Every structure is written in C-alpha cells, then in structure tokens.
Amino acid sequence: MRHEIRFSGFGGQGIILAAVILGRAAVMYDNKYAVQTQVYGPEARGGASMSAVIIDDEPILYPKVATPDIYVIMSQEGFEKYGIAATGEAQMLVDSTLVHSRPSCHYIEIPATREARESLGRDIVANIIMLGALVAATGIVSRSAIEKAILDSVPKGTEGLNVKAMTRGFELAEEAISR
Amino acid sequence: MSEEDWLRQDRLPHIFCAGCGNGTVINCTLSAVEQIGWKRQETVFVSGIGCSSRAPGYISTDSLHTTHGRALAFATGIKLANPQLNIVVFTGDGDLAAIGGNHFIHACRRNIDLTVVCLNNMIYGMTGGQGSPTTPMGGLSTTTPYGSGEPAFDLCGLATAAGANYVARWTSYHVRELTRAILTGLENPGFSFIESLVQCPTNYGRRNRFKQVADQIEYFKSHTILVEKAARMREKGEMIPPEMILAGEFVRRNRPALGVRP
Amino acid sequence: MTRTEFMQGNTACAEGALAAGCRFFGGYPITPSTEIAEHMALRLPKMGGVFIQMEDEIASIAAVIGASWTGAMAMTATSGPGFSLMMENIGYAVMTETPCVIVNVQRGGPSTGQPTLSAQGDMLQCRFGSHGDYSVIALSPASVQEMFDLTVEAFNLAERFRSPVFLMADEIIGHMRERVIIPDHVPSNQRKPYEPGSLPFRAGEDLVPGFPAFGKGYGVHVTGLTHDERGYPCATSPKLHEDLVKRLVGKVEGARGSITSCDILNPDAEVVFVSYGAPSRTVQQVLHDHPDDNIGHLRLKMVWPFAEMVLARFTNAEAFIVPEQNLGQIAREIERHTDKDVVTVPKLGGDLHTPGELYAIVENLK
Numbered sequence: 001m002r003h004e005i006r007f008s009g010f011g012g013q014g015i016i017l018a019a020v021i022l023g024r025a026a027v028m029y030d031n032k033y034a035v036q037t038q039v040y041g042p043e044a045r046g047g048a049s050m051s052a053v054i055i056d057d058e059p060i061l062y063p064k065v066a067t068p069d070i071y072v073i074m075s076q077e078g079f080e081k082y083g084i085a086a087t088g089e090a091q092m093l094v095d096s097t098l099v100h101s102r103p104s105c106h107y108i109e110i111p112a113t114r115e116a117r118e119s120l121g122r123d124i125v126a127n128i129i130m131l132g133a134l135v136a137a138t139g140i141v142s143r144s145a146i147e148k149a150i151l152d153s154v155p156k157g158t159e160g161l162n163v164k165a166m167t168r169g170f171e172l173a174e175e176a177i178s179r
Numbered sequence: 180m181s182e183e184d185w186l187r188q189d190r191l192p193h194i195f196c197a198g199c200g201n202g203t204v205i206n207c208t209l210s211a212v213e214q215i216g217w218k219r220q221e222t223v224f225v226s227g228i229g230c231s232s233r234a235p236g237y238i239s240t241d242s243l244h245t246t247h248g249r250a251l252a253f254a255t256g257i258k259l260a261n262p263q264l265n266i267v268v269f270t271g272d273g274d275l276a277a278i279g280g281n282h283f284i285h286a287c288r289r290n291i292d293l294t295v296v297c298l299n300n301m302i303y304g305m306t307g308g309q310g311s312p313t314t315p316m317g318g319l320s321t322t323t324p325y326g327s328g329e330p331a332f333d334l335c336g337l338a339t340a341a342g343a344n345y346v347a348r349w350t351s352y353h354v355r356e357l358t359r360a361i362l363t364g365l366e367n368p369g370f371s372f373i374e375s376l377v378q379c380p381t382n383y384g385r386r387n388r389f390k391q392v393a394d395q396i397e398y399f400k401s402h403t404i405l406v407e408k409a410a411r412m413r414e415k416g417e418m419i420p421p422e423m424i425l426a427g428e429f430v431r432r433n434r435p436a437l438g439v440r441p
Numbered sequence: 442m443t444r445t446e447f448m449q450g451n452t453a454c455a456e457g458a459l460a461a462g463c464r465f466f467g468g469y470p471i472t473p474s475t476e477i478a479e480h481m482a483l484r485l486p487k488m489g490g491v492f493i494q495m496e497d498e499i500a501s502i503a504a505v506i507g508a509s510w511t512g513a514m515a516m517t518a519t520s521g522p523g524f525s526l527m528m529e530n531i532g533y534a535v536m537t538e539t540p541c542v543i544v545n546v547q548r549g550g551p552s553t554g555q556p557t558l559s560a561q562g563d564m565l566q567c568r569f570g571s572h573g574d575y576s577v578i579a580l581s582p583a584s585v586q587e588m589f590d591l592t593v594e595a596f597n598l599a600e601r602f603r604s605p606v607f608l609m610a611d612e613i614i615g616h617m618r619e620r621v622i623i624p625d626h627v628p629s630n631q632r633k634p635y636e637p638g639s640l641p642f643r644a645g646e647d648l649v650p651g652f653p654a655f656g657k658g659y660g661v662h663v664t665g666l667t668h669d670e671r672g673y674p675c676a677t678s679p680k681l682h683e684d685l686v687k688r689l690v691g692k693v694e695g696a697r698g699s700i701t702s703c704d705i706l707n708p709d710a711e712v713v714f715v716s717y718g719a720p721s722r723t724v725q726q727v728l729h730d731h732p733d734d735n736i737g738h739l740r741l742k743m744v745w746p747f748a749e750m751v752l753a754r755f756t757n758a759e760a761f762i763v764p765e766q767n768l769g770q771i772a773r774e775i776e777r778h779t780d781k782d783v784v785t786v787p788k789l790g791g792d793l794h795t796p797g798e799l800y801a802i803v804e805n806l807k
Contacts, residue, residue, distance in 0.1 A: 020447075020618060027447040027620045034447065036618040040473065040557035062726035063617055063719075064793050187662070190673060220658030225507075236662055236674060241655040243510060244664035244674075245503065246533050252500035256507025256515070257655065259491045260465050264511070264656050285496040 002056045003140055004065040008082035009074030009095070011049045014127035018072070019051035021131060021149045022141065026055045028152075029145035035063045048077045055140060070138055072130050073099055074112070093133055093173075095126060108137055108176040115168055125165035128154075132169020137177060143170065182209040185219070187239045194233055198392035200351035200377025204298050205234050207354055207375075208267065211361035222265045225254040227279060230305045230379075231271035231298035248278030251286040254293050258438040262292070265365070272299040272313040276332045280312075287341030290369040290436040296361060297334060297372065300379035308382030315422070319386040334374050339430045344369030346429040350376040350399035353426065360428065369436030376424060399424065443624050450588040450615045451476035451518075454544055454608065455484065457592030458516055460627045463542070464490035465515035467504035469497055469523060472556040473612040474546035477518035498523035502530040506539045510663065512632075512654035514596055518544035522553065524563055525570070531605055532571030533665045535689060538603040538642075538650065540632055542595045545607060546615035547766075549791055558791025559612035561718055561766040567607045568745050574686050576693040579607040579745040580702070581717035585619045591742060597630040598700065602692055603649050609744065611766060613719040613793060635659060640670040648692035694746050701748035703741050710737030711759045712806050715752075715775060717741040719793055720764040726796040727803070736803055744771060749778035760784055760806055764794045 005022065009015045016038050023036035038051035052065040071092040073083040079099050086092055086105045094102070096109035110133045116126040128150060135146045147166060154162045186209075195201050212222065222240045226232035228247035235242035245253045250268050258266050275283050275297050286293065302320055303309040310320040310327050313334065317326040338346045345367040347360040357375055364371030378384055378395035389395035404412075406427035409419055419425075448456070455477050458466075466481040478494070485492040491508070495501040501517045508515040519527065524545045534541055549555030550562050563570075567579050578598050580591040592608055599606040635641060635653035641661045644650040653659040666674040667682045675681050706728060707713075714724040714736065721740045728736050737755050752761070752775065760782040763772035769785035776783045784802060788794050 023618055024447040028445065033620055034618075036447075037613075037616065040612075040616065060619065061722055061729055062793075062796055063613065063619075063722050064795075066795065187660075189671075219660065220656065223655055236664065239660050241510075241660060242662045243507065243655075244662070244666065245506075246529055246665060249499060249503045249530065252495060252503035253507035255493070255495070255500070256465065256467060256504030256509075257511055258507075259493055259504070260508035260513040260515070261511040261656055281496050282500055285500070 002054060002060070003070060004068040005053045005055070005070040005072065005134070005140065006050065006065060006068040006082060007052070007072045008048060008050045008078030010077060011047050013049075013074050014124065015049045015074065016051045017153065018127040018131050019053045021146070021153050022134070023053045023055070024152065025141040025145040025149035029148050030141050032057055032141075033060050035060045037063060037065070048075065048081045050078070050082045070134070070140065071103070072134055074126065074130060076100055091138070093130060093137060095130060108173065110169070110172050110176060112169070112172070115172065116165065119168065120161060120165055122161060125162060128162050128165035129169040129172065132166035133173035136170040136173035182206055182213055185209045185212065185238055185240070187237055190237050193237055195230065196381045198378065198380040199230070200300065200379070201231055201234065201298055203351045203354060204296060204357065204375045204377060205237070207358040208296055208361050209238070210358050211365055212267070214362055215365045217265050217365075221263065222267070223257060224267050224269065225250050225257065226269045227274040229271040229274045229303070230300070231269050232274060234269040248274055249282060250274065251279060251282040251293070251295070255286060255289070255291055255438075258291060258293060262438050262440045266293045268293055268295045270295060270297050272297065272301060272334070273303045273311040276312040276334055284337065284341040287338050287343040287370050287372070290342050290344055290434050292368055292370070292436055292438040292440070294361065294364045294371045295373070297374045298377045299334065299374055300377045300383055302379050302383040304379045304382045308386065320383075335372070335425075335429045338372040342370070342434055343372045343430070344434055344436060345371040345431050348374040348376075348424070348426050348429070350403060350424065350426065351378060352396050352399040353403070356426070363431070367431065368439045369434060443622060446621050446623055447618055448585055448621045449476060449618045450582070450585045450610065451546065452480050453585045453588040453621050454518070454592045454610070454615070455480035456623060457589035458542065458596065459484055459488060460589075460623070461514065461593040461596035462629055463514045463516050463596060464488070465505065465508035465513045466490070466492045466517065467495050467501040467508070467515070468517050468519065469495055469501050471498070471520045471523045473548055473615050474518045474520045474544060477544060477546070498526040499530060502527040502534070502543065505541050506530060506534050506537070509539045509541050510655045512652070514540070514600070516542040516544065518546065520546050520548045520556075521550040521563055524566065528570045532573060532575065534605040535571065535575045535577070536665045537663050538689070539605070540599040540603050540652070541605050542592070542599050543605055543607050544592070545609050547609065547611045549789070555791050557612065559719060559766055559793070560789070560791065561609070561611055561770070564609060564744060564767065564770040567609055574690060576690045577607060577745055578602065578604060578693060578700075578743065579609045580742055581609045581744050582614055582742070583718055583721035583740065584614065585617065585621045587742065588614060589621055589623065593627045594702070597628065600630045600632040601649070602696070603632060603652060604693060607745075609718070611718045612791070641672050642668060643670040644688060644692070648688050648695065697746035697748045698750055700743065701751060702743040703739055703751055705751070705754055706738040707735055708737060708754050709757050710735045710755065711757050712803055713737030713739060713755045713758045713761050714799070715739045715741065715761050715763045715771070717744050717771065718766070720766060720788070723764065723794045723796055723799055727799050730796060731800060734803065747774050752779050762786060762799070762802055764788065764799055766793075
C-alpha cells in the first residue's frame with residue numbers, strides 16, 4: 001500500500017531530517033521501500049521548507065508525491081504553502097504551538113514546539129516529537145524502526161534527549177486520539 | 180648526462196624562429212634539472228599553448244602539452260596524484276597571465292610543489308604578434324597598432340602577493356643567473372615561479388625598435404636593475420625609471436605547501 | 442558484506458566511484474551535484490585518495506586529466522554551467538585518450554536557469570559540446586541504485602575505451618533518497634597496459650592503445666594537437682588527422698552494439714516508450730498501472746553511443762513516445778533511425794511527467 005507523507009515547516013526545524021529518518025526507518029528496519037524527496041530552496045533558516053516521503057511494500061516507481069495522504073505541518077507558512085490543499089481522506093498532524101489554521105481534512109493537534117521547549121528544554125527536538133506522534137497516530141512504520149532510525153541520525157550525545165522526544169510524541173498522539 | 184640527453188633528438192629541428200629566446204631558457208632549465216640530478220622517469224614537463232608551451236615536446240621525459248592557460252591545473256592533478264614526480268611547467272605570458280590568470284593565482288595560493296618557468300616575450304608570438312597582458316604601455320602589436328593603452332602585469336609581484344614560496348625574474352641575457360634561479364626553484368619546496376623575459380624578434384622586436392636580435396638582448400642587459408639595488412634606491416628616495424626591469428630574487432620563503440614529496 | 446542503505450543518489454554515485462577504484466576527485470561546488478564532492482571530500486582521504494576543490498570547473502577537469510595520466514582512476518562532478526566550462530578540456534581528454542568520469546547532475550538551463558530543479562537539457566551538449574568530431578559514452582541512471590551501479594560501469598568503460606565517460610544524471614535522481622544495495626565487490630576493468638618499446642598511440646584491432654602512465658620511464662609525449670602514433674604533433678597532414686579522428690570515433694561507435702545497456706519490456710507492443718533518467722520512473726508507473734494495454738518500454742541506461750539497433754527489437758512498433766526533461770533531444774536521435782512515428786513529450790521547468798500525462802498520450806494513439 002503506497003503512502004505519501006508530506007512534511008513542512010520553516011528552515012531550521014529539521015523538516016528534511018524528519019523525512020529522511022522516516023524513510024530510513026521504513027527501508028532499513030521495516031524492510032519496506034521508501035523514496036524521500038525535498039524542495040531545495042534557500043530556506044536554510046526561515047521560509048517554508050518541504051520534504052516528502054513515499055512508503056510502500058512494493059518498489060516505488062513514480063517517485064514524486066502527487067496527493068499526500070499524510071501531512072506533518074510545523075509552521076503557519078508551511079501550512080499555507082504545503083498543507084492548505086489537504087482534503088478528503090488525508091490526515092494531518094499539526095504542531096499546534098506554531099500552526100494557527102486547521103485543514104478541512106482529519107487532523108490531530110500536537111503541541112510539539114511547546115513540549116520540546118517546556119518539558120525537554122530544547123526547541124530543536126520538536127521535529128522528533130512530531131515523528132513520534134506520526135508513528136503513533138498512523139503506524140506508517142513500527143515504533144522500533146523509528147527509534148533505531150532516530151538513533152542512527154542524531155548527533156552523538158543527544159540520543160537520550162531524542163528518544164525522550166520520540167516517546168513524548170507517542171504519548172501526545174495517543175492522548176490526542178483518545179480525546 | 181648533459182642537457183642534450185634530455186632532448187628528443189627525433190623531434191629536432193624545433194619550430195622556434197631564428198633568434199628566439201626560448202631555446203636559451205629551455206637550455207637553462209635543462210641545465211638546472213641536470214644539476215639537481217633528477218631522473219628522467221621521475222620528471223614531467225607540462226605546458227599550455229603558445230610558443231613556450233612547445234618546449235615539453237622536445238624533452239625526452241613524460242610530457243603533457245595541454246590546453247591554453249590550463250597547464251597549472253593539469254600539473255596540479257599530476258602532482259597531487261603522484262607527489263613522487265618532479266614537475267616543471269613551461270608557460271608564456273599570454274598562457275599564464277591572460278587566459279590562465281585564475282589558475283596562476285590559485286596555484287600560488289595553494290603553494291603547490293611545482294616549478295614554473297614563464298617565458299615572457301610580451302606578445303602572442305605563435306599567432307602572429309597580438310598584445311598580451313605583459314605588453315608594455317605603448318608597445319606595438321597587431322592588436323595594439325597605436326600602442327598598448329593598458330598597464331602591463333607584474334607577474335612576479337602577482338606571484339609574491341598570491342603566496343608562491345620562491346619568485347625570481349631574469350632575462351635571456353642572464354644565462355647563469357637564470358639557471359641558478361631555476362635550480363633554486365627546483366630545490367625549493369612549494370610553488371616556485373621564475374619569469375624570464377625573452378626576445379621575440381619575429382613578432383615583438385621588429386615592431387618595437389629592436390631591429391636586430393642582439394638589440395633586444397642588449398636592452399635586457401642595459402635596462403636590468405637588481406632587486407637589491409632598487410630597494411636601496413627607494414630607501415634614498417630615488418626614482419626608478421618605469422622602463423627598468425627589476426631582476427633577481429623577490430621572495431624565498433617557507434609557507435605551507437601542497438603536494439610536497441613525503 | 443553486501444549491505445542495504447537508505448541513501449541519496451549523489452552519495453550513491455560517490456560510493457560507486459570509490460567502489461570502482463576512483464582515487465582522485467577534482468571538483469567545484471555546484472548545485473545540484475555538490476553532495477558528490479562533499480562525500481568524496483569526506484571519504485577519499487581515508488582511503489589513500491586525493492580530493493581537491495579547484496578554482497573552477499575548467500581547472501577541475503584539467504586536474505582530473507592530469508591525475509589520470511599518473512594511472513589514477515579520476516573523476517569530477519558538476520551541473521550545467523560547470524559542464525559548459527569543461528567542454529574544451531573534455532575534447533582534450535578525447536584527443537589524448539585519457540580515461541576519466543564526468544558526472545553531470547542536470548538542472549534547468551540555459552545559463553544559471555533553475556539550479557535546484559531537474560532537467561535533461563545537456564544530453565546533446567554531452568555528445569557534441571566540445572569542438573570537432575568525436576564520440577563519447579554516456580550513461581543515464583533512473584534510480585539511486587543506478588547512481589551506484591552506473592558510476593561503477595562508467596569507470597569500467599572509461600578504462601576500457603580510454604575515453605571520458607559521462608554519467609548524465611538529473612536533479613531528481615541525484616537528490617532523492619531510496620533503498621540501495623551496496624555490494625561487497627564490483628566488477629572492475631583496468632586500462633590496458635602499455636607495451637614498453639611500442640608506439641604509445643598505436644592501437645590494435647580494438648582501436649584502443651595501451652596506456653603509458655607517467656612516471657614509468659616511458660617518456661611519452663601527450664598533446665591535444667593532432668599527433669602521430671609516437672604522440673608527436675603533426676597538425677598539417679590531412680591523412681593523419683583523418684585517420685586519428687576516425688579511430689577515436691570508431692573505437693566507441695564500433696562497439697555500440699556490444700556495450701549498449703538498456704531494459705526492454707513488452708517487445709511486441711505497438712506503442713513504445715523510450716526513456717532514460719527520471720522520466721523512466723513515470724513510464725514504469727504507467728506500465729505497472731496498465732498491464733493489459735501492452736505498452737512497450739525501451740529504457741536506455743546507455744544513451745551515447747546511441748545503439749539504434751535496439752529500436753528494431755520492437756518488431757510491431759507503430760510509434761515511439763519519448764518523454765524527456767528537455768524539448769526533445771534524444772527524440773531527434775530516434776527520428777534519425779526509424780520510419781515509425783516519434784512522439785516527443787517535452788517537459789521543462791523541473792517537474793516530472795505524471796503517469797496521467799503519459800497515459801493520455803497512449804490513449805490518444807489508440
């Protein structure tokens with residue numbers, strides 16, 4: 001089953017890294033196929049950055065995301081540019097700290113940036129909270145796969161913080177769904 | 180071995196005009212290579228395009244005759260891929276300072292372990308005498324028929340500023356000094372730049388009041404002023420006439436260098 | 442041990458080069474190829490190789506050619522503007538028969554164009570961009586796996602034919618990440634050694650002379666001027682020039698039937714897609730989504746030399762549909778070799794053809 005996941009936020013949030021980690025989890029630890037692509041702009045910091053991942057049990061032929069079925073949106077500008085068109089069957093995870101709008105599709109609110117700042121003391125792990133929430137909400141990859149892929153990808157010395165962020169993401173999604 | 184043993188006898192006679200200064204500088208270079216004791220199989224001559232760049236074709240080592248202006252970039256690849264090789268680059272003023280100017284300053288900056296001998300005839304000789312970046316102000320050429328209106332490049336000043344470890348200038352008159360300078364360049368690790376002014380009777384001399392070959396060589400002799408003397412004159416506040424050729428060693432130093440044999 | 446990775450196309454290209462034995466990289470940063478240089482900068486010094494960032498692309502290809510003459514397997518990587526700058530020295534590599542690999546991760550042009558978006562607009566430039574008559578080998582990967590595999594192949598062909606070989610990738614394949622399997626060992630060709638005492642530019646039946654590397658005492662003279670079999674300049678003999686150029690072209694063109702590399706699907710189809718690089722992925726999707734339509738697909742992994750004989754494998758073909766991220770560069774080559782309809786499907790701007798767009802063309806032809 002082909003799933004298309006689109007991530008958007010502002011440059012510096014780790015939008016691209018989140019997508020790469022998701023693709024890596026699928027390929028390396030869940031034995032699936034994945035293609036990760038991104039918009040290459042000058043948005044190293046600020047602006048609206050976007051990255052996409054396709055995950056499938058079969059080899060992926062057409063590598064571009066046409067109509068995502070899952071969105072992970074982490075900034076208002078990212079929502080307006082890359083999330084606003086989400087409709088119908090799609091589902092969206094929004095970072096409710098930074099995104100004020102809500103889509104017409106099904107969505108859940110994850111206060112990732114607030115949680116990163118207040119509970120974990122580092123804004124920078126908001127993307128990992130969103131990844132954890134994504135996995136808990138959709139089961140797009142297994143929890144063990146995303147954990148291993150996170151550990152492969154984050155700087156040495158930050159593993160504990162990132163696993164905490166991921167776990168917090170699992171919890172926030174579970175809370176949001178049960179509400 | 181003597182200098183002659185470094186020549187490809189089966190390629191002679193050469194293409195240089197009668198009275199050309201290139202042969203003198205090639206001889207000085209081979210003499211220096213002979214004196215330092217490099218072996219043929221460990222030595223590579225590299226060049227770009229122009230009269231000067233034909234020199235490697237007459238030398239019996241491995242030799243790479245490359246594209247216009249790019250000899251230093253090719254030589255950089257050879258030296259880095261095999262630092263055991265000794266590399267001498269023959270180039271000219273147009274090849275080095277016009278089309279190859281960017282490679283020149285970066286080779287100096289990297290201070291890559293090459294010895295570069297620039298045969299500066301102040302003209303594009305092979306293509307019939309067009310103005311070059313070292314054609315003096317007022318100099319006549321086919322593309323400066325009313326006299327060059329541009330200041331000439333000071334190649335040694337450029338090499339010094341850009342970071343070369345060894346920089347010297349002589350002329351085709353100064354055979355012994357030039358040979359010694361090239362030898363010092365070969366010995367010195369890092370980028371060594373030796374400029375030699377050479378007469379081009381066919382395309383420079385006859386347009387610029389040097390009726391005989393000897394006239395331009397005589398001019399080199401009478402218009403040379405040693406770097407040390409020029410420094411003393413400056414200290415005393417004396418003017419150095421702009422047409423004078425500063426000769427001698429401009430710099431000998433030990434900046435970090437690239438590609439030096441381990 | 443063979444390992445599976447989730448890797449970017451450009452990284453896979455660099456890994457392929459290293460696996461093939463590349464030990465020299467000279468380059469200049471340019472989007473969207475820079476990750477290749479960055480990965481080589483990281484990896485080469487630890488493998489006893491050399492990475493150097495040159496002052497421009499002219500110098501990059503020059504350094505690569507210089508390094509190759511010491512016997513090293515050498516490469517550079519660039520995109521359109523840098524590729525344009527390399528053209529003169531690419532001709533030099535052809536003329537001097539210097540093995541080297543040149544990667545072009547294509548972006549939108551002309552000029553600075555679209556640095557971050559995909560194109561295939563340099564396919565004819567790679568074939569004809571340097572002056573004079575010559576022939577080249579160019580491969581075009583359609584997956585991250587092929588960024589690895591075809592880079593290995595590019596080195597093998599460069600060594601075997603003593604010729605520059607191009608990996609003509611595109612931004613989509615260069616920048617995407619997907620599964621790639623990195624084998625333990627890769628097949629490797631070494632350049633044919635020179636027989637001491639023989640004429641350094643005299644070739645045998647395969648038209649490829651042995652390689653007299655620098656530093657072995659062969660005293661070889663290498664020049665971009667027209668040269669005789671000794672390597673000596675001889676730029677005024679019409680016959681010598683004609684013989685040399687014909688040999689240089691002949692060693693590549695004569696082998697095109699045997700070295701060509703392509704995938705052929707549904708050879709009995711009446712409607713046949715011909716593709717290379719990223720658009721191949723859309724074509725594959727169309728065939729996958731419409732298995733009952735019997736659509737043919739010729740996927741070129743080697744674009745140059747163009748092996749026109751593979752077109753004849755589609756015995757019932759009525760039309761060849763050629764989607765390209767340009768205005769029809771390879772379509773023109775196909776037109777030269779077939780009397781069937783050739784339908785160009787140009788796409789500019791960086792987007793990939795969608796499966797819907799391509800299937801609509803099949804339906805129109807029915």
